[in-house]
Amino acid sequence: MSRIALALIASVSLGALPPRSSQAQRSAVDTYAITNARIVTVSGPPIERGTVVIRDGLIAAVGTNVSAPADARLIDGNGLTVYPGLFDSNTSLGIPQPSPSPSPATTPGGGGFGGQRPQTAILTALNSSQPAGLQPEVLAEDFIKPGGEQIEAARQMGITTALSAPRQGIWIGQSALINLAGDTTQEMIVRSPVALHVGFTPLRSGVYPNSLMGVFAVLRQMMLDAGRFREVQQAYARSPRGMKRPDQDRALAALLPVLDGSLPVVMYADSEREINRALDLAEEFKLRAIIAGGVEAGKVAERLRTRNVPVLLSLNFSRRTTAAMPEADPEPLRVLRERVEAQKTAGQLAAARVKFAFQSGAMTNPADFYPNIARAIDNGLSREDALRALTTSAAEILGVNDRLGSIETGKIANLTVTRGELLTRNPTFAYVFIDGRPVDLKPAAATVPVAASSTSATGSWTLTVNTGSADLTMTLVLQQEANRLRGSIQGALGSGEISNASLDPGGDFRFTVPVTLEGQTTEATFTGKLAGNEMQGSVTFVGRAPGTFSGSRAQAAPALAENTVLSGTWLLKLLVGLKTFPGTLKLEQQDGVLSGLLQSPFGVTRLESGSLDDQGFRFQSRARIDGRVVEMTVEGSVSGEEIRGTVRSEIGFARFTGTRQKT
């Protein structure tokens, strides 16, 4: 995203608000006192009625017998509760999203999708010895930009501090802990680097490594190489004469603090076996591991505790996103269990005395943050432990508990002040202080960022995916909340829930989903554009040639009027893949019996004994195509002089629209 675009977003998000005091008059007010408030210090017992004094960015005093300084701006804390500023312990806040590159020929209404390259969120370093995705020298702090609507949205949710790391990669890069306010990156950073992040997702570009086995092989080889790099450098430093000068290598050099245990490694692992594999690797190389994600960490709690491995626990609890479909195979018991068990993990970790902090991670819907904490509490997590997972535990895991995480004199004045209880499904934030300065809070209703557009993706979409060798039909159900998408697919590519989904106001969208293609499970990334009830774009498959897709939103067909007359000749436009073909459909409705004749460049098909209800008409028919008999279904609806519908068969899928031929 360009600087200008960021500036625009910033000005839009700030435009409706009074100017931030911190920006306008930095030094004018730097002393605040919140009086008569309930103070949850976390480090000690709660103070039922006390005062917190903030001066020059720090907590100057806290307690029952503290009086507000004369120069302090007073905040009446009656009915308010003051908490330490809350952490989100794994995000990509401040790191710009890769925006879809402009396609070469985006003309309204079509074309141009072939030129779109799959987007990658992998960040790269300069002059690296390693390919993108395997560069441990990448620093989040080089990419973090202040402002932006995501940082704004997090602050509106009472988050003051976040661990920020790039989104993708194997060696993803080194994270930074940032305060979510400040005019410059430098001002925001609390600590950097915090940890080296490791994802185990293979590279998508079809080069080594493209499998999980390869990922482990590369990680091992690079750590071995780094160890030898250190030896060679030391030998050369001892006695350069007579020794060939060894190559410099910042990628390998960046692994040295990891190998000597001074820099922890945040390993992305959700399932029991992913966590065990990550821990195996950590033990093999004596890494200081932190698990991120940790959906099934409860099942590995014993090992995590004995190895003293903390968890950045994702609040992205999975749930069924679509209504049950009577014809579908029932979901495996394993999937049903996983959804239910995920909500128990936090409680299990607390019971096993594994240190953990909450993170939003790749949350599909940020609005689920507090409801999901509430669900964890409903499933066995104590409120105290939940609060620690947002404050002190996070500060300890991320190495800043000497300056953040509790309300104590001398610590950074990050405070989250609520009206009423924090740990409810919908807490109300009265004040958020970051580095001693208040953040402007929007009225509650406006806390969720709204895409500045009328584009809506919500609905059930029927997609045809062309993989190069076949046309596959699937249903995509999307639910849009602001600029976030959630949903699932079902059909010829298997079924699965989408992730990493986004939609921008212009209608450009992307999402990733596990698919089954020719018996093999892989991952597909859909990138495209939607306009009205149509969408099209390109799809990349890990380890396979890319394809294209197009589709339309299933619409509630207009009810057929009692006297709707279907009879007549309809001139059709048949949309097959991205191409349009002409056709005609002759319909004859007589004494409640419906028959017809479908003509198209693909042949002539007689349609008999159609059924008719208030949703439309439907034929089940057989056609002979290329010497084989193919079952096909023609469905549609008529509204006045307009007709629309679909033709489905095992060999293809077409949509049609048309008008009645004037006689």
Add this chain to the structure above:
Amino acid sequence: MMTRLTIQLLICSLIAGISLPPSFAQDRSAAQETLIRNATVLTVTRGTLTNADVLLRNGKIAAIGKNVKASANARVIDATGKFVLPGIVDCHSHSMLDTINESTLSVTSMARTSDVLNPHDIDLYRALAGGVTSLNLLHGSANAIGGLNTVVKIKFGRPAAEFIFPGAMPGIKFALGENPKRSNSQPQPGQTRRYPMTRMGVEETIRDAFTRARDYKKSWEEYRASASRSEKNLVAPRRDLQLEPLVEVLEGKRYVHAHCYRADEILMLINLANDFGFKIRTFQHTLEGYKVAREIAQHGAGASIFADNWAYKIEAYDAIPYNAAIMTRAGVIVSMNSDSDERARRLNIEAAKVMRYGDLSEEEALKLVTWNPAVQLGIQQRVGSLEVGKDADLAIWNGHPLSVYARVDTTFIDGEIFFDRQQDLARRPDLLKERAQLEAAEPNRPPPGGTSPQAPRRRRPTNADDDMWEGGVEQP
């Protein structure tokens, strides 16, 4: 509708993961002694004993014979009319692997199947139900030199680490012919086609890798010699995870399992191995093995094959069902493998087919799925036959295992029960109940107001028929 749903639920509960009620978990503990009484015992190496008892104690076979005495608290199973067979060993499996091919490079000896084990793979449970107890988990056949294998005991329900077969010889997958030369035949935009594209290139790729491995071995030997002379400022050579396993092959410390079809490429690999001074442990698939059976036997290699699966591609046209018998008569140690999550459930039938085609004796046929694959994997000291002192890995069958009507009642590994038909049946109502509870739980309820997606017209696309699938991306 209700009935259909019930059947669906039943099927689904059967194939879903199994959580064991506590009583069952106790029942199967290894510490417990088990006496299998009055069975027909197919020892495979020591003939067939009728009305015999088998005593399992401390994970081992403690006694075989008549009137065996067990301690008072032993579990006693009356196996009258039933058969006891050693656990079947599958010498070519891709079950339990989250990924099968690292298909980018032609030499991926740094890839390890042990890194991607999924102990919850339901196919493992299905294999147990077919009397299978050990698997050779192989990398796929996309590369001339593939990744490292893992030999496991199917301790379904346990952490992956407990599956590892103790003391099994490590191995590596090679592949010849169409798969390694045509892999990535549809390169992505901007990618070049991968070398090799011909069978000549496959040979050159392997020769090149072993030439590099030989140099690598030498560089370490020189380093160790210098180090022993206490030379100063020495830096060890770079450890190369790609070449280390090939050095182990050269040193005879790692078995080569080579996917192959055609006689010419089998001879090619034998010559190549002779040139570098290593042995091929098994040829996998080996469809034209009967043409070069004497050469295979002379090299000392085994062959792990299908009974009657062929013509699924050009290089698989010359296969015959007499392959196993001809190679066996030539002195090759032959095993029947699955290479498929489906076929793994009925390897006993694969063995039976070879009695029909080629007149192997009953014992020879049984060896194809028990003793022979155990020898091929170097685990015959522990499994592959029923002998006192060996691991208590065996199954009780309700009929002769070479009959299509025989089913497995109970499968033991290290004296523990990992599959029991009666207990499986008994569990199903509980699983149905659990499903009902889970379906009602909040995260499993669909969001309000959503429309249900359209039902697909066909439940599965025609090009993804389960029966056609041979396990992952691997071509058999």
